[in-house]
Amino acid sequence: xxxxxxxxxxxxxxxxxxxxxxxxxxxxxxxxxxxxxxxxxxxxxxxxxxxxxxxxxxxxxxxxxxxxxxxxxxxxxxxxxxxxxxxxxxxxxxxxxxxxxxxxxxxxxxxxxxxxxxxxxxxxxxxxxxxxxxxxxxxxxxxxxxxxxxxxxxxxxxxxxxxxxxxxxxxxxxxxxxxxxxxxxxxxxxxxxxxxxxxxxxxxxxxxxxxxxxxxxxxxxxxxxxxxxxxxxxxxxxxxxxxxxxxxxxxxxxxxxxxxxxxxxxxxxxxxxxxxxxxxxxx
Amino acid sequence: xxxxxxxxxxxxxxxxxxxxxxxxxxxxxxxxxxxxxxxxxxxxxxxxxxxxxxxxxxxxxxxxxxxxxxxxxxxxxxxxxxxxxxxxxxxxxxxxxxxxxxxxxxxxxxxxxxxxxxxxxxxxxxxxxxxxxxxxxxxxxxxxxxxxxxxxxxxxxxxxxxxxxxxxxxxxxxxxxxxxxxxxxxxxxxxxxxxxxxxxxxxxxxxxxxxxxxxxxxxxxxxxxxxxxxxxxxxxxxxxxxxxxxxxxxxxxxxxxxxxxxxxxxxxxxxxxxxxxxxxxxxxxxxxxxxxxxxxxxxxxxxxxxxxxxxxxxxxxxxxxxxxxxxxxxxxxxxxxxxxxxxxxxxxxxxxx
Numbered sequence: 001x002x003x004x005x006x007x008x009x010x011x012x013x014x015x016x017x018x019x020x021x022x023x024x025x026x027x028x029x030x031x032x033x034x035x036x037x038x039x040x041x042x043x044x045x046x047x048x049x050x051x052x053x054x055x056x057x058x059x060x061x062x063x064x065x066x067x068x069x070x071x072x073x074x075x076x077x078x079x080x081x082x083x084x085x086x087x088x089x090x091x092x093x094x095x096x097x098x099x100x101x102x103x104x105x106x107x108x109x110x111x112x113x114x115x116x117x118x119x120x121x122x123x124x125x126x127x128x129x130x131x132x133x134x135x136x137x138x139x140x141x142x143x144x145x146x147x148x149x150x151x152x153x154x155x156x157x158x159x160x161x162x163x164x165x166x167x168x169x170x171x172x173x174x175x176x177x178x179x180x181x182x183x184x185x186x187x188x189x190x191x192x193x194x195x196x197x198x199x200x201x202x203x204x205x206x207x208x209x210x211x212x213x214x215x216x217x218x219x220x221x222x223x224x225x226x227x228x229x230x231x232x233x234x235x236x237x238x239x240x241x242x243x244x245x246x247x248x249x250x251x252x253x254x255x256x257x258x259x260x261x262x263x264x265x266x267x268x269x270x271x272x273x274x275x276x277x278x279x280x281x282x283x
Numbered sequence: 284x285x286x287x288x289x290x291x292x293x294x295x296x297x298x299x300x301x302x303x304x305x306x307x308x309x310x311x312x313x314x315x316x317x318x319x320x321x322x323x324x325x326x327x328x329x330x331x332x333x334x335x336x337x338x339x340x341x342x343x344x345x346x347x348x349x350x351x352x353x354x355x356x357x358x359x360x361x362x363x364x365x366x367x368x369x370x371x372x373x374x375x376x377x378x379x380x381x382x383x384x385x386x387x388x389x390x391x392x393x394x395x396x397x398x399x400x401x402x403x404x405x406x407x408x409x410x411x412x413x414x415x416x417x418x419x420x421x422x423x424x425x426x427x428x429x430x431x432x433x434x435x436x437x438x439x440x441x442x443x444x445x446x447x448x449x450x451x452x453x454x455x456x457x458x459x460x461x462x463x464x465x466x467x468x469x470x471x472x473x474x475x476x477x478x479x480x481x482x483x484x485x486x487x488x489x490x491x492x493x494x495x496x497x498x499x500x501x502x503x504x505x506x507x508x509x510x511x512x513x514x515x516x517x518x519x520x521x522x523x524x525x526x527x528x529x530x531x532x533x534x535x536x537x538x539x540x541x542x543x544x545x546x547x548x549x550x551x552x553x554x555x556x557x558x559x560x561x562x563x564x565x566x567x568x569x570x571x572x573x574x575x576x577x578x579x580x581x582x583x584x585x586x587x588x589x590x591x592x593x594x595x596x597x598x599x600x601x602x603x604x605x606x607x608x609x610x611x612x613x614x615x616x617x618x619x620x621x622x623x624x625x626x627x628x629x630x631x632x633x634x635x636x
Contacts, residue, residue: 176366176368178364178365178366178368179368179369179370179371181333181335181355181362181364181368182362182364182368182369182370182429183370183381184334184335184355184356185333185334185355185356185358185360185361185362185430186356186381186382186385186429186433187356187357187359187382187385187386187433188356188381188385189356190356192385196381197370200372201371201372
């Protein structure tokens, strides 16, 4: 056999082995688990059944949790776009020392554990936290935020923002600054320049950022667990409960796979839009 | 009053003076080249004219209207950028139509004008392509079409040909000039390439270190440079020292040329002046008695001509001769140089040199 043929395979094989061992194998085991029988008296049983999936799809409770997860993840993504895109634009326009400083400020939250940040938000949004003290001071009175979707969304946006800023910033870096001047010289207003010239060129960045934020938000565990409490169940916290409290492993596995399928569907759909509209033009 | 007037235009960045007291008057329909090395202030001038840079001092008056403080999107100038700055997400036709769209030109009128403009730059076949599918020369023509379709009072070209290869650059030079003549748009072109500036401009503004050095028609600029800098930046030159004696220039003992046409009439008797002798004005006196004995040090074949580096009593000189088919002078050979009486140019004394 020619060495030129085997060498590439030899070089990728360690990564491939790691991927198979750490991702594909657990995934396959989870899939197998989801088809096994379960009863509260005897635990997990051998055998094959689709009843777990049937029960899950037939129970409105699970639909509700999936629905809530979807809208919380969507809202988080939307807010990240609204905050992150202008943030990235401002960042790309900054001068030499400030750009690095603010980039660090944006990335800094990633250096702090999600658990710590979740407790931090708990303090800020709690009944006697800063926000409520302020609301009382201006005369609105206390608002219940902790253990509501508000707290979850606020904390998720905070955690996810860097994942939106970085791809958008990267696509802004590729922009020729003269292109904006060209649009101005042709009579476009600043807003029109942004809408017609800058935005279309950073859309691939927005889409990939949105994809990352959505996928991570939809499968987030710590933040909904700590700030959503027992009431605001999201899919990941539900899986956690099934595995560790109910000990219904097959159900937990089935929900996990359902989440994977939904996330995958969203990703492939977004990618199709990206391929169709932008690859051709932007290369 | 001229069509475009720059009055005492200056731009400073802190202590750095990018542009110092620029005065320029451009007539309607004129093609003016702004020529200079990088950092000479030519780009700053263009940016101030376009409105992307706010001048520190001075005024810009276009067609009788003071536009010094008008924002760039209300100046209505057509600009061709060095990078072309095409909109990568729009087709050629959409790129060209953008300026008309901003002016709320109706769709049918827009299509008509875009079509006519693309025809003018020979791109009508490629209207539906995206910029990344075009060659450098084609992108450049899209940029020109996009700037001209809005029928701007003035066209600004920022190093428009610097990203093209040599062959294409030459073709585009004449193409630009043809389009400009046809439409009669007053044009200002910034360039660092002297050949480009000389070949297509009506007048050339030479800039150096933020200041205007000379404003003249291309051949006058070449034949009568007003400073050392221009004589060496525009074309090649041999700079010599000479002493004014009895109405003649003495380059060396026994070597004199008439002062007559040299532009040194004002020079006082006995003063030392700098003289510029263009390499192509010098010739080998084959057989005949020449003015100066030289020895050929090196020679370079440039196709249409030979470039010689020779040593002489006046120091090292450059001589260029048309390649007329005769065998060239070999290296290390001795020869006699000659030149007509009226080709030496006396440069004015440098203010602070």
